[in-house]
Amino acid sequence: INYRQARFVHSAPTLALCLEDTGAEVAFAGRSNAGKSSAINTLTQQRALARTSRTPGRTQLINFFALNEDVTLRLVDLPGYGYAKVPEKVKLEWQRHLSDYLQRRSSLKGLVLLMDVRHPLTEFDQMMLSWADKADMPVHILLTKADKLKRGPAAASLQKVRHALREWEDLVSVQLFSALKKDGVETLSATLDRWLAS
Ligand code: GDP
Numbered sequence: 581i582n583y584r585q586a587r588f589v590h591s592a593p594t595l596a597l598c599l600e601d602t603g604a605e606v607a608f609a610g611r612s613n614a615g616k617s618s619a620i621n622t623l624t625q626q627r628a629l630a631r632t633s634r635t636p637g638r639t640q641l642i643n644f645f646a647l648n649e650d651v652t653l654r655l656v657d658l659p660g661y662g663y664a665k666v667p668e669k670v671k672l673e674w675q676r677h678l679s680d681y682l683q684r685r686s687s688l689k690g691l692v693l694l695m696d697v698r699h700p701l702t703e704f705d706q707m708m709l710s711w712a713d714k715a716d717m718p719v720h721i722l723l724t725k726a727d728k729l730k731r732g733p734a735a736a737s738l739q740k741v742r743h744a745l746r747e748w749e750d751l752v753s754v755q756l757f758s759a760l761k762k763d764g765v766e767t768l769s770a771t772l773d774r775w776l777a778s
Pocket residue numbers: 610611612613614615616617618619631632633660724725726727728757758759760761
């Protein structure tokens with residue numbers, strides 16, 4: 581799949597207003613500031629496809645990007661999560677939408693979960709992983725901003741996350757990623773190719 585062809589097609593505030601549930605899609609999720617927009621822009625080689633949002637607390641949208649002409653192959657940018665300033669009620673609404681989406685969306689083939697390599701497996705990450713597990717949804721973890729650590733500590737973080745998730749190794753894979761250095765893009769696209777082809 582040529583991810584450079586990605587183009588924005590649709591924004592939805594809720595699962596009910598998503599595109600038709602046919603074809604195949606892969607979703608990206610992560611705490612706000614984990615590097616999700618940067619990863620999507622790096623994968624698609626487009627500087628501003630996914631906007632890097634600096635407005636926590638605003639209504640967050642699910643964004644759909646088509647990878648082919650008839651929109652049967654898609655990337656989905658899920659709302660960033662975890663700003664402390666967001667009211668509890670809004671947080672709970674996001675949680676409900678995210679878990680709904682993971683459980684019910686039949687075109688969803690896999691979840692890319694982004695975590696800052698320096699502090700992976702936050703409470704939010706654990707929550708996403710447990711929903712994915714419940715939905716039998718494959719998860720590919722990007723340990724982002726890998727350039728912020730030296731090689732040794734980055735490898736140690738990768739090992740630590742792999743070890744923590746060893747019980748789910750059938751459903752969960754993990755890699756280092758740097759949008760800044762463009763490291764790990766090929767491993768990511770190979771995983772997406774596999775999911776979107778199945
Ligand atoms: P999002 O909120 O998850 O979409 O995160 P962004 O993509 O907006 O990134 C959050 C911040 O981390 C921004 O200041 C980015 O420039 C920075 N960032 C993202 N990816 C990388 C990376 O690979 N390396 C470094 N050093 N910084 C990054």
